Amino acid sequence: MEKTEWIRCPVCGNKTRLQIREDTELKNFPLYCPKCKQESLIEAKDLQVTVVKRPETKMSN
Structure with missing residues (x-):
């Protein structure tokens, strides 16, 4: 059985x-x-998740 x-x-x-x-x-x-x-950009392989880019805070004018 596959592990999830x-x-x-x-x-x-x-x-x-x-x-x-x-x-x-x-x-x-x-x-x-x-x-x-x-929202974050992630990569996943062998149940290991790594963050590629964290969300930036939005600047309001």
Whole structure:
């Protein structure tokens, strides 16, 4: 049986709505967190998720 894990938000640490399996590979994947409403670019391989780019704060004029 394939092992699966929930992808956690790199900003707040909560579970997102996505799961990955051992054989899942993601590259430059835009991960959105419904809890903190932030988006991060991630990469995943062998159940290891790494952040490519963290979200920047938006400047208001």
